[in-house]
Every structure is written in structure tokens, then in C-alpha cells.
Amino acid sequence: MSTPPATTKGEATRMAILDRAYAIASATGLEGLSIGALAAAVGMSKSGVFVHFGSREDLQLAVLDTAARRFADRILPTAMKSQAGMPRLRALMSTWFEWIRDQRGSCLLLSAISEYDDRPGPLRDRIVGYQLRWREELARAVAATVARGELPHETDTAQLAFELNAVALAVQHEAAVAGVEAAAQHGARMLERLLGAAAHLRT
Amino acid sequence: MSTPPATTKGEATRMAILDRAYAIASATGLEGLSIGALAAAVGMSKSGVFVHFGSREDLQLAVLDTAARRFADRILPTAMKSQAGMPRLRALMSTWFEWIRDQRGSCLLLSAISEYDDRPGPLRDRIVGYQLRWREELARAVAATVARGELPHETDTAQLAFELNAVALAVQHEAAVAGVEAAAQHGARMLERLLGAAAHLRT
Numbered sequence: 001m002s003t004p005p006a007t008t009k010g011e012a013t014r015m016a017i018l019d020r021a022y023a024i025a026s027a028t029g030l031e032g033l034s035i036g037a038l039a040a041a042v043g044m045s046k047s048g049v050f051v052h053f054g055s056r057e058d059l060q061l062a063v064l065d066t067a068a069r070r071f072a073d074r075i076l077p078t079a080m081k082s083q084a085g086m087p088r089l090r091a092l093m094s095t096w097f098e099w100i101r102d103q104r105g106s107c108l109l110l111s112a113i114s115e116y117d118d119r120p121g122p123l124r125d126r127i128v129g130y131q132l133r134w135r136e137e138l139a140r141a142v143a144a145t146v147a148r149g150e151l152p153h154e155t156d157t158a159q160l161a162f163e164l165n166a167v168a169l170a171v172q173h174e175a176a177v178a179g180v181e182a183a184a185q186h187g188a189r190m191l192e193r194l195l196g197a198a199a200h201l202r203t
Numbered sequence: 204m205s206t207p208p209a210t211t212k213g214e215a216t217r218m219a220i221l222d223r224a225y226a227i228a229s230a231t232g233l234e235g236l237s238i239g240a241l242a243a244a245v246g247m248s249k250s251g252v253f254v255h256f257g258s259r260e261d262l263q264l265a266v267l268d269t270a271a272r273r274f275a276d277r278i279l280p281t282a283m284k285s286q287a288g289m290p291r292l293r294a295l296m297s298t299w300f301e302w303i304r305d306q307r308g309s310c311l312l313l314s315a316i317s318e319y320d321d322r323p324g325p326l327r328d329r330i331v332g333y334q335l336r337w338r339e340e341l342a343r344a345v346a347a348t349v350a351r352g353e354l355p356h357e358t359d360t361a362q363l364a365f366e367l368n369a370v371a372l373a374v375q376h377e378a379a380v381a382g383v384e385a386a387a388q389h390g391a392r393m394l395e396r397l398l399g400a401a402a403h404l405r406t
Contacts, residue, residue, distance in 0.1 A: 027321045031232075104321075110376075111317040117309050117379035118230045131380045162389045163396070166373030170365060173313075173372055176320035177334045186365045193366070197400035 014052045017042055021063050022070075026108045029115050030060050030123065060123055067108040068130045074099050079141070085148035086195075089141045093164060093191055100172050101180045109134075110172055138164050152201045163194050217255045220245055224266050225273075229311045232318050233263050233326065263326055270311040271333045277302050282344070288351035289398075292344045296367060296394055303375050304383045312337075313375055341367050355404045366397050 020042050025033050035056055039046045053059035075095045082091035100107055109130055116124040138161035145151045151160075167190050174183035223245050228236050238259055242249045256262040278298045285294035303310055312333055319327040341364035348354045354363075370393050377386035 029232075029234075029318065031234075106317065106320050113376060113379045114309065114314040114317060115232065118307075128380055131376075135380075156392075159389060159392055162373060162377060163393050165376070166369045166393060169372040169376055170369030173316060173334075173368070174365060176316045177331055177338075186362060189359075189362055190366050190369060193400050194396065197396050 010052070017044070017049060017052055018062055018066050021059060022066050022108070025060075025063050025067075026103065026106055030063065030108070030112055031115055033060060033063065035059065057122060061126055064109070064112065064123070064126050064130065067112075071099065071107070071109060071134075074102075076137075085145045086150040089145050089164075089195075090191075092138070092141055093167065094188075096168050097171055097184050097187055100168065100175060101184060104175070104180065106176075107172055110169060135161050135165060151198055154201060155198060160194075160198055163198075164191070167191050167194065213255070220247075220252060220255055221265055221269050224262060225269050225311070228263075228266050228270075229306065229309055233266065233311070233315055234318055236263055236266065238262065260325060264329055267312070267315065267326070267329050267333065270315075274302065274310070274312060274337075277305075279340075288348045289353040292348050292367075292398075293394075295341070295344055296370065297391075299371050300374055300387050300390055303371065303378060304387060307378070307383065309379075310375055313372060338364050338368060354401055357404060358401060363397075363401055366401075367394070370394050370397065 017038065021033055021038055024038060024041065033056065035046050035049050035053075038059070039049045042049070049059075053062060075092060078095045079088050079092040082088040109127070112123075112127045113131060116127055135158075139157040142151065142155065142157040142160045142164075146153065146155045146157065167187050170190065171183045171187035174186055177183075220241065224236055224241055227241060227244065236259065238249050238252050238256075241262070242252045245252070252262075256265060278295060281298045282291050282295040285291040312330070315326075315330045316334060319330055338361075342360040345354065345358065345360040345363045345367075349356065349358045349360065370390050373393065374386045374390035377389055380386075
């Protein structure tokens with residue numbers, strides 16, 4: 001309410017820069033981001049961009065935060081509309097598949113891990129942190145399903161969360177190889193196979 | 204036999220360049236390859252490298268071919284030592300997990316797909332081509348297992364090949380998040396769950 005217009009405008013500019021940076025990084029990877037190209041894309045000077053992001057790494061970290069927020073904003077509210085337990089677990093996965101489809105098969109957060117796995121530093125730490133948080137979210141959804149008796153008491157929640165993550169990775173990978181539609185179909189069948197196997201505690 | 208020494212030496216130099224290029228690309232991605240940095244790394248001039256590879260793209264394509272050959276040389280002979288059917292399918296997967304472990308969680312071919320999914324061209328085509336060939340190899344191993352009666356007659360070989368590929372993707376991803384050992388363990392359990400489900404045709 002009492003925010004001065006200058007700050008509001010500054011925040012709007014920052015958001016516009018981030019929006020463009022997110023698009024560039026989605027297409028070419030986080031390492032594909034350069035302040036120069038970004039400045040040109042948003043019609044600003046490099047120093048204008050530096051006012052908002054002190055360094056290229058700050059910008060890359062902000063893009064990661066943007067990606068994580070957009071992902072969570074897309075998946076979680078939809079999943080929360082479904083009943084806790086198996087319906088929510090399924091909603092979570094199907095919305096995730098839709099997200100991958102919307103990103104035309106290229107989720108920045110999933111791709112970032114292979115970009116930075118060999119490069120220790122703040123970017124890698126942030127990426128791994130988001131992966132772990134998301135894995136916890138999946139494990140929580142599995143645990144809630146177990147608590148409602150829809151999966152066996154002995155279910156290894158971390159293992160099943162790993163497997164659910166695997167389905168999404170495979171859908172993203174397959175989208176690049178065989179197209180998003182075929183990828184989503186294979187992914188949906190795999191999800192049913194895994195949930196069915198988990199329900200019967202096969203291995 | 205009758206190859207002149209000059210050619211042999213040329214071939215050895217080319218292999219030495221490729222070996223270094225493969226290491227660089229494994230660490231930083233195919234896009235991280237530059238003729239200049241590579242020339243410095245092998246102690247040659249840029250024009251010396253250009254004698255062997257006419258362009259950066261030629262070099263990148265040759266690195267992809269090297270990666271595919273090394274992968275196949277590592278996986279297939281080991282798998283072939285096992286009896287056709289389920290033993291070979293398992294050997295194929297466990298040797299694949301070992302390969303990922305040896306690459307310290309970063310398989311160039313798997314990573315390349317997310318690097319080039321948005322960039323049409325010869326590199327993307329080559330990468331997708333290798334992915335499809337490998338998927339066919341997996342589907343063939345599944346079909347042989349079906350033929351021996353170790354998986355149900357109705358098995359969808361392409362679907363199961365997709366799922367086996369998913370396990371390897373997840374192991375690679377998990378290696379970066381939680382380390383190669385935890386990744387290999389989760390992967391082995393997931394493989395058993397999928398094969399168990401496939402054996403009982405749980406969709």
C-alpha cells in the first residue's frame with residue numbers, strides 16, 4: 001500500500017527481466033544466460049540489468065527461484081483440490097505431466113541438475129536443495145496415502161518418491177525423443193504400474 | 204597393415220583429441236566444448252585441431268559417436284555373457300548402473316538430450332538417433348525375455364523399454380542429488396519392482 005511508486009516500478013522491471021531470463025534459461029540452460037544477451041532482449045543496458053541483479057550468478061539464482069515458485073504454484077493448488085491420499089498423489093503426478101507438456105518437454109529445474117552436477121557452488125546447492133524439497137513433498141503425499149490405508153503400512157516412502165520422480169524424468173526425456181503426447185501416455189501407464197505394484201507391495 | 208605411418212599417427216592424434224574432448228563434454232556439456240580450450244588442453248594450435256575436425260559441430264558429433272561407442276562397448280559384451288532372457292535383461296541394467304557410477308553420475312548421452320531438446324539440427328538428430336537405437340536394444344532384450352516365457356506374452360515391449368530407461372534416468376539424476384551409492388540402491392529396487400509388476404502384468 002505504502003510502497004513508493006519507484007520501488008513498485010523497480011520491482012516490475014525486475015520481474016520483467018526475470019520473466020525473459022526464465023524463458024532464455026528454459027531454452028538454452030542456465031549457463032546459456034548472459035547479462036549482455038538478456039539486456040538486449042529486454043531493451044536495457046547491461047548496467048541497467050546489473051542494478052537489479054548484482055552478478056550473473058545472482059541472476060541465475062533468481063531464475064532458479066522463479067522456476068521453483070512457478071512449478072509449485074502450478075502443481076500444489078491443483079493437487080490440494082483433490083482428496084488427500086491416492087487422489088491427491090495422482091493429481092500431483094498428472095499436473096506435473098501437464099507442466100512438462102506446457103514447458104514443451106523442458107523443465108528448467110530437472111535440466112539444471114545435469115548442467116551443474118559437476119560444478120560445486122551456490123547454483124548447484126540451490127538446485128539440489130529444490131530437488132530435495134520436492135522429493136520431500138512427494139514423500140509426504142505418499143505418507144498421507146499410507147496413513148489413509150490406500151498403500152501398505154510397510155511402504156518405503158522415500159523409495160516410492162524416487163520412483164514417482166523417475167516417471168517425471170522419463171516423461172521429460174521421452175518428450176524430446178518421441179514428442180510430448182507419446183511421453184505423457186507412457187508416463188501415465190508407468191505411474192499406474194508403479195502404484196499398482198506399490199499397493200501390492202511387490203518388492 | 205599397409206597404412207602409412209603418417210595416417211596412423213594422424214589417427215592417434217585424432218583419438219587423443221577426442222578423448223580429451225569427451226572428458227570436457229562429460230563435465231561441462233557438449234556446448235561447453237570450444238576448439239580453443241580443447242586445443243590448449245591437448246597442447247596444440249587451434250588450426251592443428253581443425254586439421255582433424257573441420258568445425259566445432261563436426262567435433263561435437265564425433266564426441267557423441269565416441270560416447271555411444273564407449274557406452275555400447277561397456278554394456279553389450281557384459282550383457283551378452285549372460286543367458287538370453289531375464290538374466291541378460293538384468294545384466295544389461297546392472298552394467299548400465301555401473302556405467303553411470305563410473306561416469307560419476309553424468310552420462311554424456313543422457314545429459315545431451317536436455318541440452319539440445321530445443322535446438323533442432325544435426326546434433327539433436329544424432330542424439331535422438333542414439334536414444335532411439337538404445338531404446339530398440341532394450342525392447343529387443345525385453346522381447347527375448349517374452350519369447351522365453353519369462354515375461355507374459357502380452358507384454359508391451361516399448362512400454363517396458365521406456366520404464367527401464369526411466370530407471371537409468373532416475374539413477375543418474377539421483378546420483379547428483381544423493382550420491383551414486385544411494386542412487387544405485389534405489390535404482391536396483393525400482394528395477395525389481397518394475398520387473399515384478401511386468402511379470403504379473405500389473406499395468
